[in-house]
Amino acid sequence: MTRARCAPDACPLGAGCPPDARLARRTRRREPVRSLAACGGRCHHACVTATLTPGTRSGGPRRWPLLGNLPAFARDPLAFFESLRDDYGDWVPWALGPQRNILVSRPEHAGELLGAVESSFRPTELGWAFRQLLGNGVVVATGEDWRRKRALVQPAVRPRQVRSYAATMVECADALVSGWRAGQRVDVHREMAGLTQRIAVRTLFGSDAAGREAPISAAMATAQRELGAEFRGLTLFLPPWVRTPGRRRMREAVAVLDREIEHVIREHEAASAAGAERDDLLSRLLAARDETGGPLSRKELRDESITLYIGGHETTSTTLTWAWQLLSGAPAARARLTEELEGVLGGRLPAYDDYARLPWTRQVVKEALRIYPPIWLISAVATEGATLGGRAVPAGTSVWTSPWSVHRDPRWFPEPEAFRPERWDADAPHPVPEHAWFPFGGGPRACLGARFALVEAALVLAVLAQRFHLDSGSDRAGVFPGLTLQPTGPVMATLRPAGPQGGNAC
Incomplete structure (x- = not known):
């Protein structure tokens, strides 16, 4: 196996790592992954330090045509949100299908958002179900x-x-x-x-x-x-x-x-x-x-x-x-x-x-x-x-x-x-x-x-x-x-x- 960087929508979003490896990664979310061993040796993407340093990337995760980030979100939304925060910071653009989204992860931003619903923000349309x-x-x-x-x-x-x-x-x-x-x-x-x-x-x-x-x-x-x-x-x-x-x-x-x-x-x-x-x-x-x-x-x-x-x-x-x-x-x-x-x-x-x-x-x-x-x-x-x-x-x-x-x-x-x-x-x-x-x-x-x-x-x-x-x-x-x-x-x-x-x- 060669030491290649993880694709932006692969290991960091839970595609390559098994659940127990993702858990290990999340519990060390403020520590960079330094080798294959950090993923239990079972991840088919070699995770190197530079790719997993929290908040160092910009621009948000790579999006699939038409689907945006739906595959990663649907696969494991909890790990997906943690990965966005860890890998891209507290203000992350992403997409669910054609919908433009931003994930905010600071408490003051969450509080401001919740307080602004029914004024400068409106509730999300929750869908048919x-x-x-x-x-x-x-x-x-x-x-x-x-x-x-x-x-x-x-x-x-x-x-x-x-x-x-x-x-x-x-x-x-x-x-x-x-x-x-x-x-x-x-x-x-x-x-x-x-x-x-x-x-x-x-x-x-x-x-x-x-x-x-x-x-x-x-x-x-x-x-x-x-x-x-x-x-x-x-x-x-x-x-x-x-x-x-x-x-x-x-x-x-x-x-x-x-x-x-x-x-x-x-x-x-x-x-x-x-x-x-x-x-x-x-x-x-x-x-x-x-x-x-x-x-x-x-x-x-x-x-x-x-x-x-x-x-x-x-x-x-x-x-x-x-x-x-x-x-x-x-x-x-x-x-x-x-x-x-x-x-x-x-x-x-x-x-x-x-x-x-x-x-x-x-x-x-x-x-x-x-x-x-x-x-x-x-x-x-x-x-x-x-x-x-x-x-x-x-x-x-x-x-x-x-x-x-x-x-x-x-x-x-x-x-x-x-x-x-x-x-x-x-x-x-x-x-x-x-x-x-x-x-x-x-x-x-x-x-x-x-x-x-x-x-x-x-x-x-x-x-x-x-x-x-x-x-x-x-x-x-x-x-x-x-x-x-x-x-x-x-x-x-x-x-x-x-x-x-x-x-x-x-």
Whole structure:
């Protein structure tokens, strides 16, 4: 093998190196690769120092005709964004098909971008699959339509309302853990997904909708899987009338969701007409009125219900899955978690007010969200006269930022691959820059359900960790960047009793 430089769109973008070599390269992202051995000796491109020194190239990666950088993006978008940052710097032009893009990787640029959406930038058109699933809900809507919908939906997920859902979160978690037995093997992702699905259905639709969990959950899983596949493939550029097997599965799943949610809405309307009071999110949406006194339409109720379901289930289930996997390899963090839960709760179940009394539990969740942010990319389109970081951005250009890439940048987070909840201590030696942590986005279009998700994750973790540690051994699940960051397969773990004996079992 001859020592030739890597092609700009080859090894640096993940084409030549196997996944474990790419991981080794990313963990050394601020160190140049000096020989073939640095890629494990298996890369068919010889990587030399000059080609991999971070930020030394200019002009962005080489683009394929018509496709731009789609092949590298579709192959491994997480590695692609990290490679752009490492190899070309904090402001990198690239292309997704014919679309001109810029990737920004500095926290201040990310914060400025998020704050400018709905002013000098507009939200990116998310495509056919997103609109099939989310309709024109608050995540998709723009302009005055978005402002109206946000004003109607936001009161339902304010802290005062989240307080009323905390008991349901704890009750569902306690029911799950009561069925666990020491030594039992479980799929952590499946357990967390089932738990957060039950919480989402009960808080959104009420306890009497429990029988609809299975069809709603199955249809939602199919829709989200197909959405992720469409977003990363050539079908992203196909017009809506083009039919593919994936789009057929998406339509079928959405039809199930529409039918089930319509049934629940009718039940709520009948209960309201009969004078019954219900304390769930859908009831609050039904009662919401805009400044003209107008309610959400039937279609808007459907769209916001699905949006809130995804926010209340999908982000939390994956966050908890990753948190358990990270805790499995961090005995000191587990011990500190057990100590805090024993000291604050003393064996009782947590309540909403305990959320503020459990700082380490919150930091475990926050660190899991740093390493595995559910929203792994964000983009917005420049309007006429847009600027960012003092630089003009041509109208029509999509500016992207990646929480995954920013969260794993050693400039902002020393040892970025390490699970260190203590980095969030009030007296931590390396303060985190503003806008360097944004797992729920930011600015005016920040995720409405962020508070709900944070409280749910912390309270559920507290309930389960009082009784068990989930020992996944040395196994580590891969990451699939779909609608959120999903494990690539089952995350198997053995249930160990909490406490000194169980905590040392790993």
